[in-house]
Amino acid sequence: MSTPILEKMMSLDLQSYFFRDKQMWSLENDAVSGMNLLLGDHTNTHFSPARSLFLYQLKSLDALSYFSPMQVKDGIATLLGFFYEHQNPSSPEQQLLIPKKFGSLIPKSWIEQIFLYEHKTIQRAESKRNKLVLIVSALDEKQVSLPGLDRLILKLTSYNTFSEVNVIVMPQKSLFAQDKIMAFQIQLVLKIQKAWPHAQIKLLNDFNSSTLADHCFIDLNEYSFYYGHSALTDFFLQRGALDFSALQNTKQDSLLKIPLSFYHELHLSKPDDNNEFNIENCFSTMRKSSIMNQEIKNHRPQKIDCSNLIVAPSINDLAWRLSQDTKSIF
Amino acid sequence: MIKLVMNQSSHKIALLSQSTSQEWVSCQTIYRNLVKSYKSAFKESELCQLYLSPNYSNFEAHNVVSELVSKNIETIAFIDYAPHPEKFIKILNEANLSKKPDLIFHIYGDFVLQVGSWLKIENDLKNFNVKFICASHRHAKLLESFIQNTQVEVVPFPVDENEFYFSSRLREETRQKMSLTKDEVICFYSGRLSLQKNILPLIRAFSFFQKHVSPNSKLLLAGPIDDLGVPYLAKKSPPGIMNFDIQNAIQSLFPETEDCPISYLGNISAKDLNATYNASDLFISLSGHNDEDFGMAPAEALMTGCYSVLTDWGGYSSFKRYVPELVSLVPLQIGISVSPTQHDIIKQLTIAPTEQSLRKREELALAMQNSISISNVEKMLLSQLQKKSEKFLGFSELFRQLQRNLTLRPDAPFKSTTGYSQLYKEVYHVYSNT
Numbered sequence: 091m092s093t094p095i096l097e098k099m100m101s102l103d104l105q106s107y108f109f110r111d112k113q114m115w116s117l118e119n120d121a122v123s124g125m126n127l128l129l130g131d132h133t134n135t136h137f138s139p140a141r142s143l144f145l146y147q148l149k150s151l152d153a154l155s156y157f158s159p160m161q162v163k164d165g166i167a168t169l170l171g172f173f174y175e176h177q178n179p180s181s182p183e184q185q186l187l188i189p190k191k192f193g194s195l196i197p198k199s200w201i202e203q204i205f206l207y208e209h210k211t212i213q214r215a216e217s218k219r220n221k222l223v224l225i226v227s228a229l230d231e232k233q234v235s236l237p238g239l240d241r242l243i244l245k246l247t248s249y250n251t252f253s254e255v256n257v258i259v260m261p262q263k264s265l266f267a268q269d270k271i272m273a274f275q276i277q278l279v280l281k282i283q284k285a286w287p288h289a290q291i292k293l294l295n296d297f298n299s300s301t302l303a304d305h306c307f308i309d310l311n312e313y314s315f316y317y318g319h320s321a322l323t324d325f326f327l328q329r330g331a332l333d334f335s336a337l338q339n340t341k342q343d344s345l346l347k348i349p350l351s352f353y354h355e356l357h358l359s360k361p362d363d364n365n366e367f368n369i370e371n372c373f374s375t376m377r378k379s380s381i382m383n384q385e386i387k388n389h390r391p392q393k394i395d396c397s398n399l400i401v402a403p404s405i406n407d408l409a410w411r412l413s414q415d416t417k418s419i420f
Numbered sequence: 421m422i423k424l425v426m427n428q429s430s431h432k433i434a435l436l437s438q439s440t441s442q443e444w445v446s447c448q449t450i451y452r453n454l455v456k457s458y459k460s461a462f463k464e465s466e467l468c469q470l471y472l473s474p475n476y477s478n479f480e481a482h483n484v485v486s487e488l489v490s491k492n493i494e495t496i497a498f499i500d501y502a503p504h505p506e507k508f509i510k511i512l513n514e515a516n517l518s519k520k521p522d523l524i525f526h527i528y529g530d531f532v533l534q535v536g537s538w539l540k541i542e543n544d545l546k547n548f549n550v551k552f553i554c555a556s557h558r559h560a561k562l563l564e565s566f567i568q569n570t571q572v573e574v575v576p577f578p579v580d581e582n583e584f585y586f587s588s589r590l591r592e593e594t595r596q597k598m599s600l601t602k603d604e605v606i607c608f609y610s611g612r613l614s615l616q617k618n619i620l621p622l623i624r625a626f627s628f629f630q631k632h633v634s635p636n637s638k639l640l641l642a643g644p645i646d647d648l649g650v651p652y653l654a655k656k657s658p659p660g661i662m663n664f665d666i667q668n669a670i671q672s673l674f675p676e677t678e679d680c681p682i683s684y685l686g687n688i689s690a691k692d693l694n695a696t697y698n699a700s701d702l703f704i705s706l707s708g709h710n711d712e713d714f715g716m717a718p719a720e721a722l723m724t725g726c727y728s729v730l731t732d733w734g735g736y737s738s739f740k741r742y743v744p745e746l747v748s749l750v751p752l753q754i755g756i757s758v759s760p761t762q763h764d765i766i767k768q769l770t771i772a773p774t775e776q777s778l779r780k781r782e783e784l785a786l787a788m789q790n791s792i793s794i795s796n797v798e799k800m801l802l803s804q805l806q807k808k809s810e811k812f813l814g815f816s817e818l819f820r821q822l823q824r825n826l827t828l829r830p831d832a833p834f835k836s837t838t839g840y841s842q843l844y845k846e847v848y849h850v851y852s853n854t
Contacts, residue, residue: 137658137659137664301687328645328659330686350664
């Protein structure tokens with residue numbers, strides 16, 4: 091299984107070339123722009139041998155056939171929105187790489203065409219990681235809860251006495267509910283400051299030319315509700331920082347390891363098709379209800395904010411319920 | 421901010437620079453070292469330093485000009501990479517001065533991109549005696565093609581001899597720390613790992629060299645990895661692609677990762693760089709970057725007496741003039757990219773003397789020091805100050821053509837259907853030996 095997908099990823103130069111032209115595969119409407127603004131720098135372009143995207147941006151399944159495999163960066167909400175809308179793939183060409191933590195959320199009809207991915211930092215024995223970067227971009231408690239942050243702080247303080255703690259606050263670009271988001275982020279920063287009084291606020295650019303082989307980092311994204319992978323995570327992995335949230339994933343069952351930098355690799359594995367949880371049961375309940383089905387199909391948000399995403403409220407609520415079961419370091 | 425230094429006997433000098441550090445590490449180092457050179461060249465009473473904010477206002481410029489006037493400054497040296505002096509020069513020209521100060525501009529590689537700002541002050545500059553100082557001979561040639569009859573002088577960017585020097589003890593200690601045997605040949609590249617620095621051709625050529633010529637050799641890489649692509653050709657790269665391409669090249673050339681002779685050291689400190697240059701037998705940089713007006717990394721390596729294989733491009737070629745025995749130059753071509761052929765790289769690597777005696781290396785390091793160290797640049801600056809500056813007569817037609825091109829095609833000013841445009845070749849042919 092692994093060789094064909096690797097060949098596909100490494101040899102499709104022409105597709106990669108055309109993929110740079112976003113118009114070929116990306117929807118351009120107010121809802122997509124609104125989601126991009128809401129997620130901010132997490133949606134920035136970054137290189138992946140499997141072209142990376144958010145599924146809510148995808149124009150059609152045909153585009154997926156052409157650019158397959160694609161590395162999906164969505165969180166639970168828009169991932170479920172995609173699977174609800176596209177009950178089955180329309181072609182065997184349509185292959186997706188999905189964050190490993192969402193392995194249990196894949197409908198059976200898609201499972202053959204999906205690989206799970208996670209990023210692994212290549213740990214070197216001499217690396218002493220006594221510096222910490224915390225990324226604060228949380229929109230609300232669907233991204234990180236206050237008790238969750240308390241638990242994380244406990245884990246981090248017992249993991250290491252960090253000589254340097256840096257906090258990067260990503261400002262909200264969306265016009266809606268900026269004040270609420272800012273207030274929430276201030277709460278998070280205050281908690282961090284209390285735990286590490288020497289913590290400093292930094293800009294992402296401060297780390298641009300640095301080697302971060304002595305750094306740990308963590309993006310406060312407890313529930314992976316809005317996004318599952320991000321350009322910011324990639325930024326730190328590229329420079330050698332260790333993703334603290336990936337520390338607990340010790341099981342080595344990867345089919346394929348693709349080196350992405352001197353410091354990190356992309357690990358691919360197949361989803362478990364004997365998974366007890368069946369997302370299709372949830373979907374079929376929703377489909378049976380004509381009210382819910384209509385609501386989901388006719389959902390055309392006028393504006394996007396945390397409580398009004400590109401996916402319908404029913405999908406949103408299902409995603410929130412399931413996201414609390416997603417394994418996390420928090 | 422700007423700093424001014426003055427000489428009581430002839431004239432007083434002010435050094436003008438930015439109030440905050442530059443983003444580029446090499447520019448920070450150059451600025452720091454230039455200040456040291458000026459400070460050693462002039463007495464404290466002769467020299468003053470003044471600063472401008474990155475986005476200074478006319479008001480701020482006016483205040484700085486007032487300060488210069490109150491101090492009877494006769495020469496202003498612009499020593500920093502940014503901010504551009506456009507607003508400052510306009511205010512200075514407007515000031516009612518009985519005698520206008522002479523102007524010295526230390527020119528950095530981005531001069532070409534600042535064409536618009538320079539042309540805006542063309543008429544103001546005509547009221548001054550102006551001297552442009554470039555850090556290398558080919559960059560001076562480039563400048564000469566842009567201006568009419570005005571002096572372009574060459575003074576290298578200084579390298580701190582207290583930071584970069586040869587030490588046989590340091591070489592031995594560092595090689596021991598790296599667990600290197602005596603017969604292992606260490607090739608080293610430091611600087612940005614970027615597309616225009618031709619890192620991928622370097623890795624491919626090294627692979628051939630290691631497999632067929634020198635099996636005991638290792639390649640060390642140090643510096644930040646960037647995805648700047650080729651802005652002149654609007655070739656943008658998504659973040660992460662350079663890292664991936666380097667990895668991919670290494671893995672395909674050396675599939676046995678356990679024994680891979682290429683290592684990445686990260687972005688290391690000046691102290692570690694000096695130790696690594698000392699431990700190395702060969703420094704290699706194959707850059708074809710349009711901004712290669714000098715080359716701080718090769719300059720630092722050469723200060724340790726490390727034999728260097730460099731592209732015959734821009735500022736690099738000046739190092740061969742300083743100490744011919746220490747440098748070999750690889751020719752390069754301007755085509756789809758600006759890069760040397762694999763054959764030419766391997767040829768130079770093969771003939772490079774990798775087994776120099778330590779005594780000889782020390783001699784060569786000292787010879788390079790005599791050209792580019794802070795104390796030598798100090799002397800060169802003094803002699804520049806003694807030479808009279810000439811009236812600025814204006815910019816050339818080529819410079820205006822450049823501006824039209826940048827205005828019409830700001831995103832890809834030098835792009836043609838086959839790679840670099842004719843204008844690029846016309847402008848940058850002075851950077852190569854062709």
